[in-house]
Amino acid sequence: METDCLEMVQLWHSRRFSRSIVAPLLLEIDELALCFLSFDIQHVIRSANMPAHLCVKHASTLGVTDCWMDSSPSFLMTSVMADRVGAIVVE
Known part of the structure; x- marks a missing residue:
């Protein structure tokens, strides 16, 4: 997945230790991502x-x-x- 929100990418990479309000959503996305062979969130301009x-x-x-x-x-x-x-x- 690509996003122009660098903060979201940083939260994704620290999701297991994050205390952010969006951390539960990121962990849910992480569980859903198990259905794919590969999944990552990357920053694009x-x-x-x-x-x-x-x-x-x-x-x-x-x-x-x-x-x-x-x-x-x-x-x-x-x-x-x-x-x-x-x-x-x-x-």
């Missing part, structure tokens, strides 16, 4: 993770839950398309 950053930014402005079942959110589509083009160029 924000520009390499723009679609995820836009989702978090959008969510932080909402007062209610927002759900997209049959449509793609317009604020995200440009970034996803640019991310896709960048992935094709790199391959």
Whole structure:
């Protein structure tokens, strides 16, 4: 898993000894990760993770839950398309 939140990566690596409020969630993720052959959380720069950053930014402005079942959110589509083009160029 990749995140642009360096603090989350640091918490992940110290999850067994952490007294952070998110420690129980990290330990639960750790248990679920046993279903995979390999699992790690890595830091990436924000520009390499723009679609995820836009989702978090959008969510932080909402007062209610927002759900997209049959449509793609317009604020995200440009970034996803640019991310896709960048992935094709790199391959």
